[in-house]
Amino acid sequence: MDGDVQYERWRREIFGDPYVVWHEGPGFEALVEAARREPRVVEQMLRAGLAEGDTVAAQSFRALAEAGLAPADAVSILRTALIRARDQFRIRVAEGLYALTRDPGWATPVAGVLAEAGSEFVRLDAAIALAGFPPTTALVRAMAAAVQDPEYLVRYHAANALLRWSGDRRLVDSVPAVLEKITAPAESSWRAAADELTSRLRG
Numbered sequence: 001m002d003g004d005v006q007y008e009r010w011r012r013e014i015f016g017d018p019y020v021v022w023h024e025g026p027g028f029e030a031l032v033e034a035a036r037r038e039p040r041v042v043e044q045m046l047r048a049g050l051a052e053g054d055t056v057a058a059q060s061f062r063a064l065a066e067a068g069l070a071p072a073d074a075v076s077i078l079r080t081a082l083i084r085a086r087d088q089f090r091i092r093v094a095e096g097l098y099a100l101t102r103d104p105g106w107a108t109p110v111a112g113v114l115a116e117a118g119s120e121f122v123r124l125d126a127a128i129a130l131a132g133f134p135p136t137t138a139l140v141r142a143m144a145a146a147v148q149d150p151e152y153l154v155r156y157h158a159a160n161a162l163l164r165w166s167g168d169r170r171l172v173d174s175v176p177a178v179l180e181k182i183t184a185p186a187e188s189s190w191r192a193a194a195d196e197l198t199s200r201l202r203g
Contacts, residue, residue, distance in 0.1 A: 007048040028063035035069040043071040050081040058092035062099040107133040111142040120151035131161035147194040155182040166200035
């Protein structure tokens with residue numbers, strides 16, 4: 001059977017209808033059970049999924065890492081996938097590498113997506129993902145730049161990430177002074193929001 005067809009069949013068996021997975025997100029219970037029963041098959045299928053650029057395959061490595069069932073060479077597998085990964089697939093691969101290694105340096109590829117992706121939806125996905133990494137000077141700088149993104153939703157999620165890094169668990173909706181700035185039409189207001197949020201981390 002052709003490899004990509006075989007993978008698509010396996011993916012449906014493990015995760016269910018692709019539209020539902022896309023709409024609601026994947027569940028990983030069946031994957032974890034399969035990894036306990038047939039780890040080599042799961043590894044083979046996930047390799048095939050990565051070759052297809054499937055974000056669910058990349059997310060699967062994170063789920064397996066959390067369950068203590070990741071393939072022995074999972075880091076090598078994902079590092080290879082990262083070389084040509086773009087946009088949301090690149091985000092998911094980097095998240096998998098962070099889950100496996102706990103090396104915060106894997107935030108760098110995600111920050112690159114945040115800065116360079118053409119789609120606002122990919123950029124906001126990157127901002128959300130970066131909130132799960134520990135803040136560094138470079139990441140705070142990247143997120144402050146994202147608070148000045150032309151698209152409101154990117155500014156919104158970047159502001160939430162900076163709040164989280166400062167120890168504030170509120171969403172920006174509950175911080176009127178910041179919300180007013182990021183919803184304003186003037187870029188100067190966005191810069192002021194970025195300055196205010198980054199000052200909280202220095203304080």
